[in-house]
Amino acid sequence: MSTGTYSQIYIQVVFAVNGRQSLILRAWEDNLYKYITGIVQNKEQKMLAINGMPDHIHFLIGMRPTCCLSDLVREVKKASNKWINEHGHVKGKFEWQSGFGAFSYSHSALDKVIVYIMNQKDHHRKKTFKEEYIEFLNKYKIEFKDEYLFDWLDE
Template identity: 25%
Template sequence: MEYQTKSHCKYLIALHLILVVKYRKQLLQGIVGDFVKQKITEISARSEFNVEEIEVDKDHIHILLTISPSICVASYVRRIKQSTTQSIWGRFKWLKKQFWFEKTFWSDGYFVCSVGNASTDTIRKYIQEQG
């Protein structure tokens, strides 16, 4: 990962983000997990963050992303959660039985940790080995 430059700053903000499926339901296996990874990658293409690494486990997803300092972390998380939830519900109608018709997919919270440049490779390897 390289430093990014804007008109008045130079930065490298790398984050390890973990999102958990509501009720820890093991829904990220197979086609749903692949779909979620694809959607998050598409969201990053039109947003101010880059997905460096992404991998799913049975009930949660690990994302290594780099962000801009101009937007708060919660805004990135909100965008990812809202967009993926809408896409998932549009594609996988059988989820109605999993969540009692409540249009949700992710648990309310999230884990995020800043990653220093020196340990990025360690985090990247950890994420690649998930699932």
């Protein structure tokens, strides 16, 4: 009998459009989310939920212990930048901001996190992205400096 590696790692990833511009349009956002899902699956990770707003996205993955999260997010950003630009979805050049947020969850929290991600548009009627992101950082007791957070637009 051989031994194996067993894990249960769930991560929510959040990142924003460069300059926090509202460039992700409803007309093509579903195709963007499908494309990003394909990248995640091709990297042998499991996409559990993906959604966002015109200026940022959230996705929740089941992550294998062999995955390097920074490499995965870098690949998602690089490939989706290229996809958006090649399809002419924006005037000029589309780019994601550097950096990202990553927040871990227990299995028992998954349903709640999935609902939260899938209801982003309703959620952001009550709370700005900046408020949401700083709330995440504080909830998870992540020390941060304002100058290293995303470039915020006046909200």
